[in-house]
Each structure stands twice: as structure tokens, then as C-alpha cells.
Amino acid sequence: KELQRRVNALFDIGQGVTHKFETDTDTAYTKTVPTGAKLMSVKSIGGHSEAIDGEIISAGTTEIVEQGKNLFDKSGKENSDAYTIPMYYNGRYKGLKIPCENGDYIISTKHKSGYVSGMSKSVYVFDSEIRTDNNITGLIIEHLTGYGYNVDKTGIISVKHGYIILSVFSGESTSTDRKSFFDLCDIQIEKSPTATAYAPFHRNEYPIPETIKALSGYGIEGNVTDYEAKTYTQNNTIDGTAIKALDTPIVTDISTLIPDDFLRNIEVEAGGSVIFKNSNDNYHIPVPSEEEYIVKLSEVGGTT
Structure with a gap:
């Protein structure tokens, strides 16, 4: 068609x-x-x-x-109190549940000018499962050691339970740290076979x-x-x-x-x-x- x-x-x-x-x-x-x-x-x-x-x-x-097309609304996502779901590393990093329909989604990130690798020590993961063991699962956007940071990434995540989990540990994991990341990194979630150019939610x-x-x-x-x-x-x-x-x-x-x-x-x-x-x-x-x-x-x- x-x-x-x-x-x-x-x-x-x-x-x-x-x-x-x-x-x-x-x-x-x-x-x-x-x-x-x-x-x-x-x-x-x-x-x-x-x-x-x-x-x-x-x-x-x-x-x-x-x-x-962008289903990720970043407003309020820097609020530390919103991250309450234990995710991985024995629950050390917390997650935020984002409701969405089941299916495959493309998640992409674009770092803006001014973002530098040393500004934060970040673990930044989108997942579709709640994990409390020692394994990092899902689509890893940011990680200080081994996974790369200050790198634009694209990946597929399959939603099976009606939500995506956003898990963040950034710097001291304060609202200020998270806000600096959201201000300088555009995140897009779209139900599309391929990633397209970023557009605000x-x-x-x-x-x-x-x-x-x-x-x-x-x-x-x-x-x-x-x-x-x-x-x-x-x-x-x-x-x-x-x-x-x-x-x-x-x-x-x-x-x-x-x-x-x-x-x-x-x-x-x-x-x-x-x-x-x-x-x-x-x-x-x-x-x-x-x-x-x-x-x-x-x-x-x-x-x-």
C-alpha cells in the first residue's frame, strides 16, 4: 500500500x-x-x-x-521521587513505569552540543521487564563503563506487559543531574520499523x-x-x-x-x-x- x-x-x-x-x-x-x-x-x-x-x-x-510520533514525554521524568520500581543491581537503580500498548518500539537518542562524557556517571536503561537481579537488561542508552556514553544510539524494545520501564542512575541521581541529561539528550520512542528524525512529544x-x-x-x-x-x-x-x-x-x-x-x-x-x-x-x-x-x-x- x-x-x-x-x-x-x-x-x-x-x-x-x-x-x-x-x-x-x-x-x-x-x-x-x-x-x-x-x-x-x-x-x-x-x-x-x-x-x-x-x-x-x-x-x-x-x-x-x-x-x-514521539511517545516519550520527558516532562517530569527528572523527578527523583518518581523512580520507585526496583530494576537491577539488586534494586540499586530504580525505574519509572511508562504505560504503552504492547508491540515493538524503536528508541533513539541524540546528544546535543554541550553534552560531554564527564558531566555524569550514567546508567540509563529502557526495559519491558521489572528486574531485581544483578543483570542489566533491555536497551542501554548510557553507561559509564563498557557500554559507551555521549554516543547516539538506536535500538528495538518489545513491550509485552503494557509498559516500558525507564531506569536512571545519573551522577548523584538527583533531579538536577537528570534534568541536565534530558536538556542535552533528545530521546524518542516511536512505533515505527525504523528510527526517524527527532520531534518533540x-x-x-x-x-x-x-x-x-x-x-x-x-x-x-x-x-x-x-x-x-x-x-x-x-x-x-x-x-x-x-x-x-x-x-x-x-x-x-x-x-x-x-x-x-x-x-x-x-x-x-x-x-x-x-x-x-x-x-x-x-x-x-x-x-x-x-x-x-x-x-x-x-x-x-x-x-x-
Whole structure:
């Protein structure tokens, strides 16, 4: 699919086209922002119902989260009191649990100008297991002896338990020591086959208005909020045991319930994600939706 996008982009570039609209109509809880995407508009979001533990659970989207490709938020990570999980060297070094979905991640570091090897004695490890024995495991970013420091590194870490452990012992292991490291070393965690150029962490949340969530049947399979046409169509209802089609669909004008620019032209970052959180978010239920992206073809085609 990505290869075909590139071929098409190169053809369009040859015709003098620089940007193009692309749509994504997949049903998903989380969608990846495509290469070259700059702006996104959410055209519609549907409901979805599943039988879970003998009960029909419906997913009414409560907020849309636009997440950048870098999943590592360094803010507050220098706080010494946050590192409480015993990791290795008989628990001498402590860890900080960072929640994330299971899967493979690329972790990369980039040392800035001004970072020197003598500024700190560092053990700096990302792991997916809690260890209390004498072994260092995981992806070692910094270590004074034997592992190298002041060296940019890239590595893969496989998450199996819903979190990454960040373990740090830097200098005297104070907040000041850690802050100096974070200020001079950019760290990126991304769910990507290969490491890409560093970008700061960012996350934007777009709550669905209460007036939309209160519409009859919101979140039930087959019911659709069309943010482009500014309508809500209720096709189905539910009795608890089954989904039932209405004799006649009910169409509601929602133009007075949302701002004109709601979910329009949202800035996005290629490799980032769009998450459709819902009222039963523990289940991460996928929902049907349609997004329209404005993409820069030179980035899709690999000519920039």
C-alpha cells in the first residue's frame, strides 16, 4: 500500500501537483498518520457495538486524541521521587513505569552540543521487564563503563506487559543531574520499523461535545455523526440483547451543536496517531470513521 502511494505521488509530482487529498475509511481504535500528512479533517465517526462477556457494549467516541510520533514525554521524568520500581543491581537503580500498548518500539537518542562524557556517571536503561537481579537488561542508552556514553544510539524494545520501564542512575541521581541529561539528550520512542528524525512529544485532545454524546443511540452500531454534513443519523437502537433497525432513520441537524471548524484542519505529524477514545475505553473498541488528509507529495514520494 505504501509503495503504491509512493508510485502515485511520483506520477502526480511529474504532473506538477505538490499536495493532494487522501482519505482513510478504516475501522480502528487507533490510526497511524500517513507519510506526508500535514492537516487532517474528521469527516464522520460511526458507532460500533460488540458482544463482550454476554453483554452488548457500544463505543460512543468521547474524544479524539492526536498524538505525535514521539511517545516519550520527558516532562517530569527528572523527578527523583518518581523512580520507585526496583530494576537491577539488586534494586540499586530504580525505574519509572511508562504505560504503552504492547508491540515493538524503536528508541533513539541524540546528544546535543554541550553534552560531554564527564558531566555524569550514567546508567540509563529502557526495559519491558521489572528486574531485581544483578543483570542489566533491555536497551542501554548510557553507561559509564563498557557500554559507551555521549554516543547516539538506536535500538528495538518489545513491550509485552503494557509498559516500558525507564531506569536512571545519573551522577548523584538527583533531579538536577537528570534534568541536565534530558536538556542535552533528545530521546524518542516511536512505533515505527525504523528510527526517524527527532520531534518533540506532543498530544492534543479534542473532546466530543456533551450535546453530541447525548443524542439518542449515540455509539450504537450503524449510527453515524457526519461532521462534514453536520448531521447525526440514527439507524439502529438496542434493547440490551440485540441491535434493532429503526423503521425510519432519524436525521438530526447538528450544525448548532458544534463550531463550524470542529475537527477541521487539525495539524498532524506523519508517523503519529489518531485515537478514538470511547466511553468503554478499557476495551479499545474500534469504530468506523473517515478522515481526510492534506499530504505533501514530495514527502510521500521520497524526493525531500
